[in-house]
Structures are given as C-alpha cells and as structure tokens.
Amino acid sequence: MRKNTADKILASALALMTERGYNNVSVKEIALTAGVSEMTVFRHFDTKMGILHSLIQTYSYIPYFEHFFLHELTGHLKNDLQQIAHSYLTFMEKNKPIFLIAIQDRSILPELIDIISDNNTRQLQNLLASYFQKLIELGHMKKEIDTKGQAIVFLTGLFGFFVSNAIWENHFLKDQQENFVQDTVEVFMKGVQA
Template sequence: MGCLFSQFKKTSPLLTPLCISNIMLVINKYHVRCLMQSKKINTTDRILQSALELMQKKGFNLVTIKEIADASNVSEMTVFRHFETKKGVLESAIKKNTVIPSFKKTFEENIVWNLDQDLMLIAKLYLDLMESNKSICLIAVQERFTMPELVRLISDNTEQLKIFITEYFKEMQAKKKMVELDSYSQASTFLSMLFGFFISAALWETEFINLSKDQFITNSIHTFCNGIKK
C-alpha cells in the first residue's frame, strides 16, 4: 500500500497536503473494510466447521449453540447473529458445500466425449467432493427421521447432478457413442454405484468394500462402460 502511494505521489507532484491526507484516509478506510470482511468470512467458516464436527460426533439434537460457540472461540451471540438458529447453521453448511458448481464447471470445460475418460473424471470428482462433505452426509444419515428436510436439501444437489449426467448420456447417444438407453435411469444407476462405495467407506471403512478408491473407480467404470458403450 505504501509503495502504491509513493508511486502515485511521484507521478502527481502537484498534490496538496490536504489532497494527500484525503487520499490516505480513503485508502485506510478501504483497508479496514477489507480486514473486517476477511475476519467475518473466517468467523463464519470457523463456526460451520466446528458445528459440523460436533454434530457428526454427538448428533444434531445433542449439540448446543454454546458448544458450537466454545468450539469456534466466539460468543453465543455471534453464532446467533450469523445463523439465527442451530438448524440455520446446518443448512448454511449444506448450501456452502454444494457440489454443483464444481460439476457444472467440469461438464462445461473438461468433457472430451470419450465415455471411459469422461466417466472416470466424473467418478473421481464425485468421490473427492463427497469425501470433503462426509460430515454433512453422516449427519443426514443420523437425522434422516428427525430432519427429513435435511435429506431433501442434499437430494436436491443429487438431482441436479443427475440432470448433468443425463444430458451427457443423451449427447453421447446422439453422437452414436453409447447404446440407446433411458439416460435418466443410467445416470441414477451410475451415481448409485458411486454413492454405495462412498457411504460404505464412510460408515465401515474397508469392512464392506475392501478396495481403494482408485481400484473401485477403475474397475467399476470399466464394467459400466462395457455395458453401455456402442
């Protein structure tokens, strides 16, 4: 910031002391505003992370706002000011960690219209993102009967992803690179296969599927593509 002002001063020798003072005041206000915004973002993220860790460990109903505040090193009032309710914390975490933007970008920029390569890419991205959102998924499993709206929030993301894959399969059929099948059903089957691996690993680690993520992806994509490739 100082270097920027020095350079500006060199190129503007006619600046009066009052002008210089006003410029510095504007710069300082902007700097303070940026710091405050950064602090706010960091506080929000810290609350969300602490809340998810506590809810995964104890269950949604047993976690209190006080515990979330203590774990986040903020006051209870700060938690309420950011999210209003405990349920609001969880809903904000789900919305913040939506996987849709990453998939939208992948479908727009990285698809090469090769069935094996594309589905391998999609499978890796899906499992990586699900792993990063494991806390949310496990909380949804725990609270599926007490908070059905939470499951609906997550299923909305899944449905959007299914639509991306459905449209991809339709285009692959139009390009004569895939056999004529119901695209939506195939997209559902594909995602169910990947979700099955994720949830079994999240709940039971290697007790149910004793394969690494890469092994599972390679073998399952090979089998899946052999069934639908033209």
C-alpha cells in the same frame, strides 16, 4: 490466513455435529467452541438449522461439477466416466461429515436427506443425464437408453462404494477405489456404448 467469524462457527458446528449429531449439539456449544457469543452465532445464521443449511451449501459439489461438465469432459466415454467417478468420490469423502450428520439424525430431521438430495444428488443426476444425451447425439452411446435412469445407475454404484467406506472404518473396499472405478466404468460402458 485468519478465519472469519462465520467460518469459525461453521467449522465448530461441523466438528460437533459430526461427532454427536445435529440434535445433540446446542448453539451455546457451537459458540463456545468457535470462541464467539451465542448472539454472534444468531447474527450470522439466525438458527441452528441455518448453520446446517450453510454447511450443506459450503460443501456442495454442484458448482464444481457444473464447470466440470461444461469445460473438462472430452466426449471420450471411458476417460470421462473415470474422471466423473473419481471427482464424485473425492467430493463425497470431503462431504463425509455432512453425510454422517444426515445419517445420525435421519429420524429427527427427515427433511435433511431431502435438502442434501435436492441440492446435490438430483442436480448431479441431471448433469450426467444431459452429458449422456450429448453422447447419444454424437453416436457414442446407444439411442434407446434412458439417460436419467443410467445416470442413477452410475451414481448409485459410486454412492454405495462411498457409503460402505464411510460407515465401516476398516471395510474391505477401503483400498480398492481405483479398481472399483475401473471395473464400474468397464461394466457400465458395455451396457451403454454404441
């Protein structure tokens, strides 16, 4: 299957920006790597920031999680949390290049962290908090818990695991994902289960 022009531009931009950061890559280099003219890049994306915005939208996990929370969760807290954790970590690994670009250029483009956070993290937090609210109503979770707060607690632990592995190539947690997810879910459940 042939890649269309926009996909070639995005793939080239992602590879270059992951390696060198957003600010250290020119549109000219992106065009050269993609095998297109600079004008073609601008016709598709208007600006270099437009390319980055498209990458963030392309790699967003929110459409998947919206479907997942609506159709895949069973109400069985342990199984659901394990599925959520594994899915989150899988998507974060897929999105590692975007994360690394954001980390490399955080001082130059502080709004990049906000874009990523608004597009993904806050929306996922809200989905998880709504799920927790349903479980409270079903009597599966304690009534007094702060659903948004607990969503933050759960996601922050997973994010910390991902960051540790993303930043340090041979981190001691590298081969511990299954144990980490099981232990995280067990500890979390002890605090919230009714």
